[in-house]
Amino acid sequence: MMSSTIKQFGRRTRQAFSLAGLASSVLRRSAVRRFPALSVEERLAMLPATAPVDTSLAIRWNDNHIPFVEAGSDRDAAVGLGIVHGHLRLAQMELMRRIALGRVAEVAGSAAIELDRLVRLIDFPRATEASLALMPAATRAWVDGFADGINAAAEARLPPEFETLSIPYEPWTAEQLFAVSRLCSADYAWKVWRTLNPLREDPEWARMWSELIGIAAVADEDIPIGADNLEDALPNAFDRAGSNALAVAGSRTRSGVPMLACDPHHIITAPNLWLIAGVRTPEIDVWGFMIPALPIFGVGRNQHGAWGGTNLHATSSELVDVSAEPLQDRTIAIKAGKATHELAARESAFGPVVSDAHAFNMTSGTVALHWMGHRPSDEFTPFRNLMRASSWETFADAVDGCALPGLNMIWADPAGHIGKMVAAHIPSRPLATPGDLVVGPAEAHRQWARLLTGRELPMSLDPADGYVVSSNEAPVDPPVTISLFFAADHRFRRIGALLAERDDLTAADLKALQQDVMHAPALAVAEKLKLTASDIGLAGPVMDAIAAWDGRYGVDSAGALAFELVSEPLVETLEERSPQRFVSPYWRPFSRLERLVDAATKADLVDALKAAVESAAAPFETHRTWGGLHKVRLSHPFTKLPWLAARLPTIEFPSGGSNDTVMKSMHPFTQKVHHTNFGANARFVADLADEDGTWAVLLGGQDGWPGSRTMFDMLGAWRRGEQIRLPFSEAGLAEDFRHPTPIAPPAPAGPDA
Template sequence: MRGAGLAGRNRWRRGAGLVLAMLAILPGCAALLPRERSVAERIAALPQAGLPLQRPVTIRWNPHLVPWIEASSDADLAVALGLVHGHLRGAQIALLRMVSRGRLAEIAGPLATEIDHALRILDFGRAAPEIERRWPPETRDFVSHFVAGLNHAVLHGPRPPEYGLLGLRREPFTPADILAIGRLAGTDINWLSYFSLLAERGQPGFARHWQRLREAGAGTARPAGEAEAALGALLQGLSRSGSNTLAIAPARSASGAAMLAADPHLGLSLPNLWLLAGMRSPSFHAVGMMIPGLPILGLGRNPDLAWGGTNLRAASSDLFDVGRLPPEAFAEREVTIRQRLWFPARRQARLSPQGPVVTDATVVPSRPGETIALRWAGHEPGDEITALLRAARARSGAEFAASFAGFAVSPQNMLYADRQGHIGRVTAALLPARRGFPAADPVLDARDPAATSPWERLRDATTLPRLADPPEGVLASANENPALWAKDPPPIGLFFSDGDRVARLRALALARPKLTPADLAAIQADTVAPKAAVLAAGLLARLDALPGGAPEPALLAPLRGWDGDYAAGSRAALVFELLLGRLVPALQPEAGGRGPETSWNFLTTFLLRDLDALPPARREAVLRAAVAGAAPLAARHRDWGSVHRMRAAHWLVNLPLLGRAFVLGTWPVGGSRETVMKTGHGLVTGPHEVSFGAMARQVSDLADPDANWFTLFGGQDGWLGSAAFADQLPLWRAGQGIRLPLQPATVAAEFPHVTVLRP
């Protein structure tokens, strides 16, 4: 009966998806068949009448539709920024609000109800009222004017094509919405790992699994079902979970000035999760990348400073067992979830002294009867907007570092290079003052003061590790363990990047006595994974030791002497990955070919060790089977790029039935999980599409205010059919950038389209 009911529900879901998709076609033809629009048409469509300005504002646009805003007051700059965000990315910002507020069922109907329930429990806007209350006057004023400009575009501008397809309505934004979107972007990447572990606790082998997770420092989620996988993909795609940043001191720079390069790693969907802008007002003079809907520069450059960042991978959350707390310790509220084409649903959300009860959500797996709460720094009244507004105005590295007091999520390694020649890094985070992490179980006891008290003593950037002016003149960050660079750091996290990328960044930067901006751009495109070469050599040694020598010598020949380069034309990379795709599931059959055991950290830590731990006969059988399984797959494909494909697609590609209409194209691409040029993937058994990786780039040379180059995977405009929707893809593929200058004469020359906004 249970199986029949499940099959019925699955048939209902498929049928509901079909009905929703067919109904969506009627008002959504503008999205399915968008009219082409030139850059000039998109500029002309900017809504200008009745703007809440004090004085005229000039916006100069370059051919890629990047705006450069000149305003005589900070308030007018904020209005113009909000207007530009709403005009270029209105539909994207509206969707970000729907996610952050748990309103996806208003788009997708009952299919998204349980995901919405989980999002309502997580409550990304929970801290907003207290953050707003604590804002300094200049932040409150800047955000309010930004929201006014955003609302002008949303309410008075042209209606984005996606609105009809998704059933979106024009709704004004509030500062609380902006804060919720910011906290959504600050999602703790550890959640996916934590949630995947909840149902496994107490099962045979969990203690060993947890110990191996900690040793490898790996924390990839293992989706358990459709809804769980959907929530995981949603949070992973929006969280700032990766990135590289490299700061170079003047002694190692060809120009004699400090330099900085940064490339964030996020979900590879269009429109990009960054937006480029330049700006000048009494307090601001900067260029850089902004998150759509947020009034801050996440990465950028002003006349005195360039900065970038990488995700710290810190544990800004803890799980607590609150099941034995008294009932009066919980606050309960009912949430109403509106469902498209269906009746509203009602769900309960409970709040414990240690945070929201996440196991009340059906998409968060857990053991029967357990009540688990999540304590997250994003529910504390930290202030990322004030921190980043101050950072954009900083005139020295020291002033930049001081800006991050109170910055909460997502935890970041912030790197800077200043005009005085200083380079440095700041740990920007709000973390509990832990003494350590649990050795046996990721869930803490809410009744234990030793577990709860660290949350009463939070550390921030003023007390977390920082570093300035290293003697070698190079600072690199790539989501690595802080223990690699900080002396005796406090307990910060469990799951970090393997360290391959940061070692490669340092090696490339130190290989030349003097570096140029072109060198930094070339480093960003590097596709070598040194530990892949080590693993390949280790596998060959064990294959060569088999009775009769290694099987399939022609197949394995490209691996001999391979340096770990995942160039698109590499035959060795293809063979290596196909071998892993057959070998790893055989070594870890309980993992089903996915989860933490397939992550790069696990492979570099345990693959050869696990092979050597097998009885000789079993090891021989596993190795021979892996080669035999990889051989026919390798015969079907020429090289790594034949199977490793980059896809450019609008995020509407996820719609049932209609999604393929939003794919712009695919092409071979180099790189891998932990190459500097990151193009993430799992185990490989054939052609696959990259969905996570390096999706924006920055290079700045402090010798010249105009020496700043930025590129987005995709384009600047989120409007379907716009000439600037995906026009930067050729630049991104070629490793080239768009110059964003700071000097007025250069701006005037390179941003020829002029819009004058009037009060």
């Protein structure tokens, strides 16, 4: 099955699908059947001819399998978008649905029981019924139409994964779409808690906790590379953990009209966690990025403006000590193959007792998860309103209604306005640093008694600098504590510096900016190493490369390679000699290096550098450049199955970028060849001076169908820094979108029906 989750989760997932009781008949079918190569035309022939629409609609496709839906009403347009999602990503969506509902073990068997137990404990669908009841009739019609479209695509043709794993198809409903939405709203703080909770028993915890809250130790959006357990990584599998977004005013563009750019950061996988789509009705015209199974445009442009966003890293959850609170027992029934397993769970007035679950790494106590996602809220309507936003005010009205997942939202419009505001509902937490990760019941009641919305939180409209930027940085002067764990400001400062240099920016400049791999703080550390080496006469190819390095993590950079090869043994040696313990081997690797180098005595730094350079010599001679060590691998998740690996394409290539560069490409400190599992995975640019001036590209391609030509076909454009035009004009659509597929209403029932 089919999504980023499997690629990220490693060993446990391989066990689940290879050892957990898949029938031998399924394995035999998998072993002998190949997935044939399919052209765009062959794939489009799999679309349904009819769907539950009131009038015929048309879907135009370009050569990259990007769709533009044209319909006579909004509801019919939603059906068309549902058909698009079902056609391109139905298998990926099935995994997302099963994860959201805690039903993976039904297919994967007993190895996925703990995963399902965790998901059932968190209970993503908990607020579904109440939230759907909040939706206006027009939004509910949109959501129901989207589900109808998915089911129409499924009736026409199921992806091969369903047969290979003997997955029965179940029609999608609005309730299930909402559950997936809540899965995608998982709180960023959960991954931080997973790292920190075991340390709360450490004698040095008070000191480490106080340091973490300081500017030097805020959290970055790293996912532990090499995480072994499916349930460990699950809570944040689909949330938008990173991203860059920016808007520039007309005072900084060659055309005199604003532009917007966004490059989301996510798990690296095939198929991508985004798909590109467009839609037109008498009321809306939109191009943008959608998450499979969600009927919203997270990044987009209409005829009146453009929007994008980044993860706010908002703490929309609280860990609450419920050891003295009344608890209720409940039973979770999980099907694994033909067997049903009944597992115990506990509930409090604040939420589920997650100290019983492995994923949160609670080592003691009775602790409940108090999460915004367990409260009723309607995020579909605000994002539906974004498709109609025509000004900063209508944009702000839409954003103000968003409670989850916690985003920084950027806006630009042809009238000349640019701005940034928070899309989240935030508990009224004091600005003082809390004493611990876990709060008491009285404190939780007090903080959650009032929620602040976007208009009460930091925002910026038409700043004098002529640009707004978001890169998961801490908001300026918030009235309450939004989070304790924001990203380092390296990307934020780099983007701002590049924009501030120019008053003649073009769309080509913004596309180039999205590929920037400069890391000035790393260059500063390299300069310290260079001076230390010079003082003691330490020379050779590794130090020569570091001395000549310009700070850029280019794919062909020898300096970036040398710096990274030296960093791993340098950190290890300096940590052994450090009088203080640092938080985690996965906690902001560059920050760890920077702090260790700054804090080291000269004697310790000299000894550590000598050993590090010696250790780096052989791998430096072998790999030569940063791209020789640092790579991207795109493959269908079925390649985890040994009997299918040879029958599915895998694409691997050298990559530039690093943890803290604008073109984000996550990696650990290592001297071994490695594959980034998190980073930039999509790019979007909108020039509001030109109705056809919208472009986008995915790392990989649109289609999730094994063997499809468009599963990886955007890779060349991605590596060259090119993007695909998304026009609004009829002339542009006629030129680029030459594959029309009509969808008709169902045939009238005959007299004998």
